[in-house]
Amino acid sequence: MKTAMDKVYKPSDDVVAREIDGEIILVPLAAGMGDLEDELYTLNPTGAAVWRMLNGERSLGSIAAALAKKHRAAPATVRRDILGLVGELSRRRMVTEAG
Amino acid sequence: MSPVEKASVPTKRKSLLPSLDVELTERCNNDCVHCCINRPAGDRRARRRELTAAQLDRVFAQAAQLGCLTVRLTGGEPLLRGDFPEIYLAARRRGLTVRLLTNGCLLTPALAKLLEAVPPLQPVELTAYGRDRRSYERVTRVPGSFAAFQSGLGLLAEHRVPFRLKGVLFRGTVGGRRGFEAWATKLSGVRPELTLLLDLRHRRDSVARNRAIALRRPTPRQVARTTCADPLFRRQMKLFPGRYMGPQGGRLFTCSAGYSVCLDAYGRLQPCLLLRKKELTYDLGAGTLRDALTRFFPAALAVEARGRAFLARCAQCGLKGFCHQCPARAFIENGKLDKPVEYWCAVAHEQARLLGWRSGPGSLPRLRPGPRAD
Numbered sequence: 001m002k003t004a005m006d007k008v009y010k011p012s013d014d015v016v017a018r019e020i021d022g023e024i025i026l027v028p029l030a031a032g033m034g035d036l037e038d039e040l041y042t043l044n045p046t047g048a049a050v051w052r053m054l055n056g057e058r059s060l061g062s063i064a065a066a067l068a069k070k071h072r073a074a075p076a077t078v079r080r081d082i083l084g085l086v087g088e089l090s091r092r093r094m095v096t097e098a099g
Numbered sequence: 100m101s102p103v104e105k106a107s108v109p110t111k112r113k114s115l116l117p118s119l120d121v122e123l124t125e126r127c128n129n130d131c132v133h134c135c136i137n138r139p140a141g142d143r144r145a146r147r148r149e150l151t152a153a154q155l156d157r158v159f160a161q162a163a164q165l166g167c168l169t170v171r172l173t174g175g176e177p178l179l180r181g182d183f184p185e186i187y188l189a190a191r192r193r194g195l196t197v198r199l200l201t202n203g204c205l206l207t208p209a210l211a212k213l214l215e216a217v218p219p220l221q222p223v224e225l226t227a228y229g230r231d232r233r234s235y236e237r238v239t240r241v242p243g244s245f246a247a248f249q250s251g252l253g254l255l256a257e258h259r260v261p262f263r264l265k266g267v268l269f270r271g272t273v274g275g276r277r278g279f280e281a282w283a284t285k286l287s288g289v290r291p292e293l294t295l296l297l298d299l300r301h302r303r304d305s306v307a308r309n310r311a312i313a314l315r316r317p318t319p320r321q322v323a324r325t326t327c328a329d330p331l332f333r334r335q336m337k338l339f340p341g342r343y344m345g346p347q348g349g350r351l352f353t354c355s356a357g358y359s360v361c362l363d364a365y366g367r368l369q370p371c372l373l374l375r376k377k378e379l380t381y382d383l384g385a386g387t388l389r390d391a392l393t394r395f396f397p398a399a400l401a402v403e404a405r406g407r408a409f410l411a412r413c414a415q416c417g418l419k420g421f422c423h424q425c426p427a428r429a430f431i432e433n434g435k436l437d438k439p440v441e442y443w444c445a446v447a448h449e450q451a452r453l454l455g456w457r458s459g460p461g462s463l464p465r466l467r468p469g470p471r472a473d
Contacts, residue, residue, distance in 0.1 A: 016194035020166045027194040
């Protein structure tokens with residue numbers, strides 16, 4: 001059975017990700033993605049690292065393992081953070097499940 | 100703390116090009132008495148020369164690469180372009196937010212639906228030339244334009260597209276400011292932006308039109324009384340000129356010209372929305388935005404004033420914080436970048452007088468707040 005960490009996500013077609021001055025800014029293309037109609041979003045450093053790996057090929061588990069190794073962090077903590085981020089991005093229709 | 104945070108526009112991020120102004124056309128469906136740019140809607144020659152949607156998309160791509168976050172689509176009237184939806188979507192797909200400046204008369208249900216489905220992420224800026232047919236059409240000089248404006252307004256409201264109204268006050272209508280503000284605030288939910296400072300024709304293309312604009316300009320006293328009646332303006336100007344502004348010396352460009360640039364309808368990059376001097380224009384068809392911003396404009400705009408009157412008055416004047424004089428406005432009015440514009444000078448001095456700033460001996464006013472003159 002597929003667990004949450006086996007899932008693969010990719011950026012939604014309804015959002016344009018911009019990288020400006022080292023920061024990732026998510027610019028909604030479709031209506032209703034933000035709480036207000038004029039909102040842009042930015043990701044914190046952890047969120048930005050995850051976003052760069054949400055390429056429609058890597059599973060969340062693989063991303064978590066790579067980040068835990070790179071930052072020498074507890075795998076359980078990284079998995080929890082990633083699920084929280086992807087949950088929020090998913091709720092805002094900024095990522096979609098691939099395949 | 101959430102890993103996804105709201106970002107702001109304007110932004111403090113460092114980028115070579117924070118925003119870009121793009122004139123989609125110089126043509127307009129209205130024929131406003133005070134307009135500083137418009138050509139007739141049916142001007143075929145102008146239309147043939149306008150950049151195509153594909154060319155504009157290439158500019159948007161370059162702008163996005165340079166970190167631009169907002170593009171202002173203006174004109175003329177941008178909605179005169181039959182390919183406006185294509186241009187608008189191109190900008191949005193490049194990750195740009197769009198400030199659309201329009202008179203709203205040409206809004207259709209299809210366009211309103213588009214703005215609802217793919218929001219510009221900035222309120223549409225809608226110019227209202229009056230709040231009834233008579234006053235509106237006295238300005239636009241096009242019968243039926245007020246009804247068309249009302250229809251556009253209704254479409255934006257129906258499709259929940261955020262908008263902000265802008266208004267223009269003339270010498271004969273300054274007294275109606277409060278009524279206009281109340282009407283516009285009720286319609287849009289936000290206070291309107293009112294223009295009192297009318298520029299002459301940017302392209303210096305019509306003596307007759309310039310005369311008509313000059314006749315309608317509020318007097319310096321009207322401008323000063325109206326602006327100084329605004330508590331926010333009063334508060335800002337009590338502090339700002341004294342703390343941050345002093346005589347500018349002989350350097351001409353002390354503004355954001357060459358940084359906050361404007362692409363005209365034909366692919367020529369201008370240092371700002373106002374200035375149209377051939378020698379300070381960059382042909383984007385033969386170059387790149389990056390080259391214009393990093394090489395051309397810094398060199399072209401590093402000029403010192405030579406005009407005697409400018410050096411004797413403006414270069415030493417401590418009222419720079421009040422003054423709307425700039426090289427662009429000097430060029431518009433006098434054909435020279437460094438010749439004082441008496442109208443802007445009179446406005447600045449009248450504002451300073453009303454707010455109690457005292458002039459020192461000779462031509463050098465001292466920025467010491469005294470008691471309010473009024």
